[in-house]
Amino acid sequence: MRLFVIALSAFLVSSAGAADPFPSVAAKVNPKVVKLFGAGGFRGVANYGSGILISADGHILTAASQMLDSAEIVVHLADGRKMKAAVLVTEPILDSALLKIKVEGKKLDEPTGLDLEHFDYFEAAKRPKAQPGDWILGFSNQFEIAMRDEHFSIQKGVIMAYTKMHGRRGVFDFPYQGDVYVIDQITNNPGAAGGPLTDRKGNLLGIIGKEIKNTLSETWMNYAIPLAAEVETKDGDKTVTLSLPKFVELGMKGQYKPVKRPETVASVGGYHGVIFVPNVLEKTPPYVEDVVTGSPADKAGLRADDLVSFIDGEPIYSIKMFHDYLKRTSAGTKLRLEVRRGENLQTVELTLGEYPAKPLPAKPTEPKK
Amino acid sequence: MKLHHLIPLPFLALLGIVAALPRSSAVDPDVVKAEKERLAIVAKVRPAVVAVCPFGGGGHGSGVIIDPEGYALTNFHVTADVSPVMSAGLADGILYDAVLVGQDKIGDVALIKLVPKKEGTPFPFVALGDSDKVQAGDWSLAMGNPFGLSTDFTPTVTYGLVSGVNRYQPPAGGGTLEYTDCIQIDTSINPGNSGGPLFNMKGELIGINGRGSFDKRGRVNSGVGYAISINQIKNFLGHFKAGLDTDHATLGATVETENEDGSLSEMKFGTILEEADVFRRGVKPGDKLISFAGRPMTSTNQYKNILGIFPKEWRLPLSYRRENSRKETLVRLMGNMDTPVDRPQPMQPRPGQPGQRPADPTKEKAKRSPAFKLFKEKKGYANWYFNEVEQKRTLDAFHKHGDFAGLTGAWAIEGTFNANDRKGPLALAIADGSDGTIDAKLTMNVPFAIKMPTAERLQLQLPDNSGGLLAALTHWRRLLTMGEKGFTQGFSHGGMEPVYPPPADGKPVEDWAKLRVDCDVIRANYAGIEGKWYFDRKDAKLIAAEVQVLRDEDPCELYFSEFKAVDGRTLPHRVDIRWGDKNYGSLSFTKFDLKK
Numbered sequence: 001m002r003l004f005v006i007a008l009s010a011f012l013v014s015s016a017g018a019a020d021p022f023p024s025v026a027a028k029v030n031p032k033v034v035k036l037f038g039a040g041g042f043r044g045v046a047n048y049g050s051g052i053l054i055s056a057d058g059h060i061l062t063a064a065s066q067m068l069d070s071a072e073i074v075v076h077l078a079d080g081r082k083m084k085a086a087v088l089v090t091e092p093i094l095d096s097a098l099l100k101i102k103v104e105g106k107k108l109d110e111p112t113g114l115d116l117e118h119f120d121y122f123e124a125a126k127r128p129k130a131q132p133g134d135w136i137l138g139f140s141n142q143f144e145i146a147m148r149d150e151h152f153s154i155q156k157g158v159i160m161a162y163t164k165m166h167g168r169r170g171v172f173d174f175p176y177q178g179d180v181y182v183i184d185q186i187t188n189n190p191g192a193a194g195g196p197l198t199d200r201k202g203n204l205l206g207i208i209g210k211e212i213k214n215t216l217s218e219t220w221m222n223y224a225i226p227l228a229a230e231v232e233t234k235d236g237d238k239t240v241t242l243s244l245p246k247f248v249e250l251g252m253k254g255q256y257k258p259v260k261r262p263e264t265v266a267s268v269g270g271y272h273g274v275i276f277v278p279n280v281l282e283k284t285p286p287y288v289e290d291v292v293t294g295s296p297a298d299k300a301g302l303r304a305d306d307l308v309s310f311i312d313g314e315p316i317y318s319i320k321m322f323h324d325y326l327k328r329t330s331a332g333t334k335l336r337l338e339v340r341r342g343e344n345l346q347t348v349e350l351t352l353g354e355y356p357a358k359p360l361p362a363k364p365t366e367p368k369k
Numbered sequence: 370m371k372l373h374h375l376i377p378l379p380f381l382a383l384l385g386i387v388a389a390l391p392r393s394s395a396v397d398p399d400v401v402k403a404e405k406e407r408l409a410i411v412a413k414v415r416p417a418v419v420a421v422c423p424f425g426g427g428g429h430g431s432g433v434i435i436d437p438e439g440y441a442l443t444n445f446h447v448t449a450d451v452s453p454v455m456s457a458g459l460a461d462g463i464l465y466d467a468v469l470v471g472q473d474k475i476g477d478v479a480l481i482k483l484v485p486k487k488e489g490t491p492f493p494f495v496a497l498g499d500s501d502k503v504q505a506g507d508w509s510l511a512m513g514n515p516f517g518l519s520t521d522f523t524p525t526v527t528y529g530l531v532s533g534v535n536r537y538q539p540p541a542g543g544g545t546l547e548y549t550d551c552i553q554i555d556t557s558i559n560p561g562n563s564g565g566p567l568f569n570m571k572g573e574l575i576g577i578n579g580r581g582s583f584d585k586r587g588r589v590n591s592g593v594g595y596a597i598s599i600n601q602i603k604n605f606l607g608h609f610k611a612g613l614d615t616d617h618a619t620l621g622a623t624v625e626t627e628n629e630d631g632s633l634s635e636m637k638f639g640t641i642l643e644e645a646d647v648f649r650r651g652v653k654p655g656d657k658l659i660s661f662a663g664r665p666m667t668s669t670n671q672y673k674n675i676l677g678i679f680p681k682e683w684r685l686p687l688s689y690r691r692e693n694s695r696k697e698t699l700v701r702l703m704g705n706m707d708t709p710v711d712r713p714q715p716m717q718p719r720p721g722q723p724g725q726r727p728a729d730p731t732k733e734k735a736k737r738s739p740a741f742k743l744f745k746e747k748k749g750y751a752n753w754y755f756n757e758v759e760q761k762r763t764l765d766a767f768h769k770h771g772d773f774a775g776l777t778g779a780w781a782i783e784g785t786f787n788a789n790d791r792k793g794p795l796a797l798a799i800a801d802g803s804d805g806t807i808d809a810k811l812t813m814n815v816p817f818a819i820k821m822p823t824a825e826r827l828q829l830q831l832p833d834n835s836g837g838l839l840a841a842l843t844h845w846r847r848l849l850t851m852g853e854k855g856f857t858q859g860f861s862h863g864g865m866e867p868v869y870p871p872p873a874d875g876k877p878v879e880d881w882a883k884l885r886v887d888c889d890v891i892r893a894n895y896a897g898i899e900g901k902w903y904f905d906r907k908d909a910k911l912i913a914a915e916v917q918v919l920r921d922e923d924p925c926e927l928y929f930s931e932f933k934a935v936d937g938r939t940l941p942h943r944v945d946i947r948w949g950d951k952n953y954g955s956l957s958f959t960k961f962d963l964k965k
Contacts, residue, residue, distance in 0.1 A: 021506075022505075022506030022507070022508075022530060023504035023505060023506035023507055024506070025506060026504070026505045026506040027506075080634065080667060080668070082634070142582070142592075142593060143582040143584065143593055145533060145536055145538075145553060145582070145593070146533065146536075147668060147669075147670055148634060148667070148668045148670075149667065149668065150533070150535070150536075150668070150670060151505055151533055151534075152533075153505075153532040153533050153553060153555075153593065154505050154506050154530060154531075154532050154533070154555075155530060155532055155555040155592055156529060156530045156555060185555060185592055186555075186586075186590070186591050186592030186593075187592065189582070189584070189586075189591060189592060189593060190584050220586060
């Protein structure tokens with residue numbers, strides 16, 4: 001009997017110790033994640049990211065980031081193997097992308113013959129969602145710390161909230177409008193997007209999101225997109241519900257059709273037709289050099305040498321501020337500009353229009369190093 | 370139109386949700402137990418945590434005491450601005466004077482020593498852990514004085530996970546502050562935590578916190594901090610205690626990742642410097658690097674990691690493959706710093722409150738501190754005072770095995786030799802001439818003779834293929850009988866280095882690591898010849914020497930063994946000699962006649 005008591009207490013101790021076996025959870029998760037390398041690398045845009053293996057064949061679920069905007073994505077597996085991958089499909093509205101590892105001599109839709117450790121996405125998506133107060137673990141290749149067979153970073157945190165994400169910086173920057181896990185740990189560092197958020201036992205809960213800043217509080221958000229995320233959106237004129245599981249299911253079969261979104265013009269705002277002086281300084285004052293003939297600016301009566309000083313009462317000090325402000329507008333928006341013309345301040349009503357045929361490039365071009 | 374209010378916060382919603390959470394009535398006993406244990410650990414280590422301040426006080430950085438004498442570890446980037454004399458606050462609220470002892474600019478580590486208020490009073494200290502056993506996912510505690518928050522030096526405690534191990538972070542300031550093989554943590558560290566301890570959940574010191582990844586989030590915790598591993602620091606600790614301004618090392622060879630685009634990578638030697646030891650060991654471009662210092666090498670980061678954790682001149686085992694044969698050898702590391710770096714560029718994280726740096730009057734006041742008595746300036750050293758302390762400690766301990774100070778007369782030693790495929794009787798005679806020269810004669814079937822210090826360079830290498838045995842034995846006699854006075858320059862403590870006495874049977878070595886003995890090093894130069902003398906740290910016996918007769922050539926290596934007492938003094942009765950990769954042979958001493 002006494003022996004039994006000792007054995008029992010030994011069991012209790014070991015089970016208590018086993019409650020937080022984070023090193024073994026890390027070891028269990030690590031083979032199921034991949035380091036991704038793609039486009040970017042210039043200021044502020046990481047050319048690396050994190051991904052989650054969701055099939056033995058090499059399907060990778062990750063965030064829909066600019067990094068994927070590359071002809072070819074390089075993948076480092078946990079065992080150090082370096083492989084290539086192609087983007088199967090991206091759905092910005094779900095902030096998700098599906099990739100597949102490419103094996104030489106095989107077509108993308110053929111089985112790769114790989115037998116990789118992976119998360120069972122569909123099983124995980126059926127589990128009840130985690131609750132505020134629950135512990136979570138975040139896994140990612142933030143800051144590109146790991147290469148090849150080096151391990152992903154593991155971080156511990158607590159779910160602060162399960163809530164709707166309506167923070168955004170313009171439609172192009174952050175199109176996801178669904179539910180998110182908000183996390184108290186700083187998980188959303190450069191390159192962390194696409195890594196798995198798991199519970200304390202390493203069960204998949206979500207996909208770590210991108211770096212976004214709350215412009216009201218000037219704080220960075222740490223969030224993850226839940227596996228069963230659903231978002232209502234407009235597809236042309238109809239309202240449709242997109243779901244992440246459906247996206248993954250159809251995407252893996254090559255049958256997913258991304259929703260038609262309004263032209264990316266939205267990100268640069270409505271069309272004005274002002275041509276500013278060359279923007280050579282960090283804060284080049286918004287002097288008008290010229291206006292496009294027939295453009296809204298022309299119609300509003302703006303002319304060369306005008307200095308834009310206020311838009312709707314907000315002071316505008318630089319060309320950049322002007323453009324930033326305009327991003328929040330769209331065709332049809334009416335703006336009240338105050339411009340300095342000679343010695344006087346003039347008020348000009350500007351009604352923005354649709355961009356002419358060719359929209360401006362929505363992304364910054366890569367500067368020469 | 371309210372265009373600027375498009376970004377509502379989700380946090381308000383969140384607060385409501387958290388408040389509405391159902392509360393569990395009973396707390397799991399395991400949780401209570403874990404909390405108690407955690408508090409006990411914090412209470413245990415807290416007294417040894419240091420707030421490192423400019424002399425006179427003020428927020429700056431952190432540190433931790435590692436022995437009762439008051440030696441404490443911190444970051445170089447913390448001491449750089451406040452050396453050599455600074456203040457150190459402990460959790461008891463008392464501000465102690467402290468002095469810089471040794472430093473590692475590249476690795477961002479400094480050793481300081483606190484001066485007790487009453488001589489001989491022991492300091493609280495923490496035990497060093499084994500950072501090679503740390504795993505990603507382990508819990509950890511960081512302690513220190515972030516933001517200079519604590520004016521009474523009570524350390525702040527943060528608690529989090531080890532996020533990764535064996536991390537590499539490239540140099541951050543002019544070649545300094547390279548974090549190799551470091552520990553990545555999500556445990557919050559902020560400016561002012563620099564130099565502070567990272568503990569495992571046994572309360573053992575596993576690292577020194579010093580850097581973070583910040584990117585666009587500013588110099589505060591970003592969930593990604595780095596600690597220098599304690600095992601790296603252990604490699605340098607002997608150097609620090611000897612007041613050295615240490616250098617890191619290179620192999621003197623480039624190592625490339627082969628088939629970069631292939632599946633698994635292999636490491637291959639590229640260019641190899643001719644003056645590098647690895648070149649003399651016969652490694653050639655194209656050879657595959659298999660393992661180094663006991664670690665398999667499969668990536669550039671791993672290679673940089675392993676190189677970064679050792680001081681220069683250490684010898685370490687290296688395995689490489691040429692075609693189908695695997696080769697094991699010992700390689701000496703070359704120095705890294707061509708031009709000494711004086712101070713780091715802007716640091717991360719930067720110590721808090723730079724406005725409180727000492728003004729000149731403070732420096733003058735610092736000179737009157739008792740800690741200033743523990744400081745001697747000398748070029749190339751962090752603090753020469755401690756080098757003298759270590760010289761004395763090492764030689765005093767050695768002299769317990771026998772004092773040879775009076776025996777400056779003629780030395781005659783008889784015995785046998787087995788070298789260069791020959792055997793026979795041996796006679797060694799070393800005696801000072803009247804004109805200050807030394808005549809040394811070694812007869813092993815044929816006589817070899819040199820006159821020191823006037824011998825020609827090539828003569829000094831006698832006997833052939835020994836690398837300079839006769840010159841080395843001359844140095845040996847001078848070291849034993851005269852100590853520092855017997856050497857013209859460079860007599861100093863060289864910190865701690867490993868030595869690998871070769872097996873007595875002369876068989877090829879398969880695992881050098883098993884032979885390793887850690888030794889205190891005394892460096893001494895006579896007649897333009899540099900010698901390094903190795904004293905076993907366990908018992909202070911002189912077990913080996915390396916005497917470098919010609920620059921950029923292999924030194925003559927002597928391994929002393931079979932120690933027996935002769936007239937109350939312990940003397941080796943066997944000396945094994947190696948030169949380069951070869952055993953030259955062994956000498957057996959049977960009769961000593963050491964005259965006064």
